[in-house]
Amino acid sequence: MPRSSASRTPGASSSRGKPHAIRIIGGDWKRTPLPVLDLDGLRPTPDRVRETLFNWLGQRLDGQRCLDLFAGSGALGFEAASRGAARVLMVERNARAAGQLRANQARLTPNNIEIAEADALRLAASLAPGSFEVVFLDPPFDSDLLGRALELAVPLVSPEGFLYVESAEALDIAQTPVLAGWSIIRQGKAGAVHYHLLQRENEE
Numbered sequence: 756m757p758r759s760s761a762s763r764t765p766g767a768s769s770s771r772g773k774p775h776a777i778r779i780i781g782g783d784w785k786r787t788p789l790p791v792l793d794l795d796g797l798r799p800t801p802d803r804v805r806e807t808l809f810n811w812l813g814q815r816l817d818g819q820r821c822l823d824l825f826a827g828s829g830a831l832g833f834e835a836a837s838r839g840a841a842r843v844l845m846v847e848r849n850a851r852a853a854g855q856l857r858a859n860q861a862r863l864t865p866n867n868i869e870i871a872e873a874d875a876l877r878l879a880a881s882l883a884p885g886s887f888e889v890v891f892l893d894p895p896f897d898s899d900l901l902g903r904a905l906e907l908a909v910p911l912v913s914p915e916g917f918l919y920v921e922s923a924e925a926l927d928i929a930q931t932p933v934l935a936g937w938s939i940i941r942q943g944k945a946g947a948v949h950y951h952l953l954q955r956e957n958e959e
Contacts, residue, residue, distance in 0.1 A: 782837030
């Protein structure tokens with residue numbers, strides 16, 4: 756079975772063989788559970804990490820455009836939509852995972868979510884620069900996609916926007932040329948996952 760193209764947070768249990776779900780933490784759909792498929796490698800961003808992230812982002816995302824480039828369970832994208840984002844584009848190449856995203860979308864009947872069953876890197880390359888105020892980037896931890904994903908994601912973030920990155924190792928701006936001119940404004944670690952919120956540095 757192909758691995759899902761998104762959320763692979765080591766240490767997040769998947770309870771193999773048993774139904775499980777993510778829980779939306781805040782916003783219009785607060786406490787709503789959404790089913791998650793038991794796919795190999797599909798590990799949603801943990802609740803406490805999502806809660807921290809959206810505290811950093813200011814709780815509400817009213818009017819903002821968001822891209823969840825490796826959507827997986829949709830934990831980040833559905834959370835953003837619940838918190839008022841004007842548009843949330845979720846990208847997932849695994850057909851079964853994308854099907855579950857669509858099923859959850861139908862359950863919530865939102866008008867601000869788009870789901871693309873597509874290769875994340877190819878789709879990102881086709882998007883217009885500056886199209887999103889928030890880009891969520893959580894490529895497979897066992898892949899070498901992060902570098903290329905950063906190259907494609909950075910131009911998509913609007914001038915005052917945010918880039919969120921989950922990775923197996925802490926980001927090192929000095930060793931990541933594509934992030935020149937960016938700062939890590941918040942970061943944390945939960946289990947084996949490092950998570951970072953970045954923004955462009957102010958140019959005087």
